[in-house]
Amino acid sequence: MARLATTPDLSTQYAGLTLRNPIVASPSPENAHLPWLKRLDAAGIGAVVLPSLFQEQMEAQDRAAAAVLAQTQDNNPEAQSYLPTSVTGPYGVGPEEYLDLIRTAKAELSVPVIASLNGSDVAGWVEYAAEMEKAGADALELNIYYVPVDITQSGTEMEARYLRVLEAVRAQVRLPIIVKIPPFFSSVGHMAGQLVAAGANGLVIFNRYIQPDIELARLRLSRRLELSAPAEMRLPLLWTAVLAGRVDCALAASCGVEGPDEVVKFLLAGSDVVMTTSALLRHGPEYVTVLRDGLSNWLAARGLASVSQVRGVMSKARLRESGAYERANYIRLIETYSAEHA
Ligand SMILES: Cc1cc2nc3c(=O)[nH]c(=O)nc-3n(C[C@H](O)[C@H](O)[C@H](O)COP(=O)(O)O)c2cc1C
Structure with a gap:
């Protein structure tokens, strides 16, 4: 097998941003801390997404501001002490601090900084998007989390x-x-097209919905957030492969990345970037180097000069095997299983 003398070029375009490689740190509580972000940068991350600022936090902040105003006008003592704790949200970072985090991250990091807004319906909170832009965010990830x-x-x-x-x-x-x-749309592809028409420059495939468990001993819902496992990559892999080259926007594959193999697979399916949260929480920010070098070595071992040479090679649009992602393959899989277990 041909080997390259030089390191493969991993540089990547993502929704108008230029990244040194396609590995992106998706939102996690640790991404709210500058030292962690700097370690990701030093380890070679392509871009970082800050943890979400939640609709509930922004609304709490606006209520608090309105209450302070009412207090000044009406001298209402109740309003004076009104500051809902949810302003600081799950990461202890309120809307104002969030804007500071964007500014500091932009000043201190060498890679694009993507802010994350998390909401479920239209209200005044959407105006914080403009504040994030003013604070210097390179892009906005919009997590519309709605069950x-x-x-x-x-x-x-x-x-x-x-x-x-x-x-x-x-x-x-x-x-x-x-x-x-x-992933819960009747037609993911049609929805993707509608989102692009409404102004999306990229899609993260997919958000990982919280799937509850029940604690039998206490008869209550479990409050533990489990990190992901590689098997969870199958659904985003399918839809990345189906959408790649067929929707006019960038694709970020997300969920189940544990090592370089998952990174390569998502790129083969056609994603522009590959996101990871669980692997970085499990192994620390320096693990980015393992993912990046693993990708680089995989390409070099096959004599490939750049990541663009593998991107989408296994997508639905480019795979020669007809029906690979469809019903025919499902029937073939069952036939194979039956033959093996006969
Ligand atoms: C502890 C924790 C906190 C998270 N916080 C956010 C968040 O604030 N906003 C968001 O969009 N996703 C959040 N996520 C989801 C991750 O960004 C990611 O989509 C999910 O973990 C699947 O990717 P993974 O398999 O690489 O972990 C969080 C995940 C974890 C484990």
Whole structure:
């Protein structure tokens, strides 16, 4: 097998940003801390996504500001002490501190800094997108986390909600917007096209919904957030492969990355970048080097000069095997299983 004398070129375009490699640190609590972000940068990360600022935090902040104003005007003593704790959210970082985090990260890091907004319907909070842009974020990741527990709601209504939120945020900023979507649409591809038409420059495939467990001893819902396992990459792998080259936006594959193999697989399926949270929480920020070098060595061992040579090679659009991602393959898989277990 031909070997290259030089290191493969890993540089990547992602929603208008130039990255030194396609490995992106997706949101996690640690990404709220500058020392952690600097370690990711030193270890060679391509870009970082800050943890989300949640709609609930921004609304709490606005309520607090309104209460302070009312206090000044009406001298209402109750308002004086009104500061909901949820302003600081799950990461202890309120909206103002979040903007500081963007500014500091931009000043201290050598890689693009992507801010993350997390909401579920249109309200005043969307204006924080403009603040994030002013603070210097290179792009915005929009996590529309919404569980349609109202069983009378149709799929069309659910899709309309996503589009409304995106359009409202789009109206606030010129920045690239990357929407983190769930896999739960009747037609993921059609929805992807609608999001692009509404202004998305990229999609994260997919958001990992919390799937509850029940603690039998206490008869209550479990509050433990498990890190992901590599088997969880199969669903995003399928849809990355189906969408690659067929929607006019960047694709970020997310979920289940544990080592360089998963990174290579997602790129072969056609993602522009590969995101990881669990692996970095498990092994620390320096693990980025293992992922990056593993990708580089994989390419070099095959005589490939750049990551663009593998991107999408196994996507639906480019795979010669017809029906590989469809029903025919499902039937073939069952035949193989039956033959092996006969
Ligand atoms: C502790 C923890 C906190 C997270 N916080 C956020 C968040 O604030 N915003 C967000 O969009 N995703 C958040 N995520 C989801 C991750 O960014 C990622 O989408 C998910 O963990 C799947 O990727 P992985 O398999 O690489 O872990 C969080 C995940 C974990 C484990």
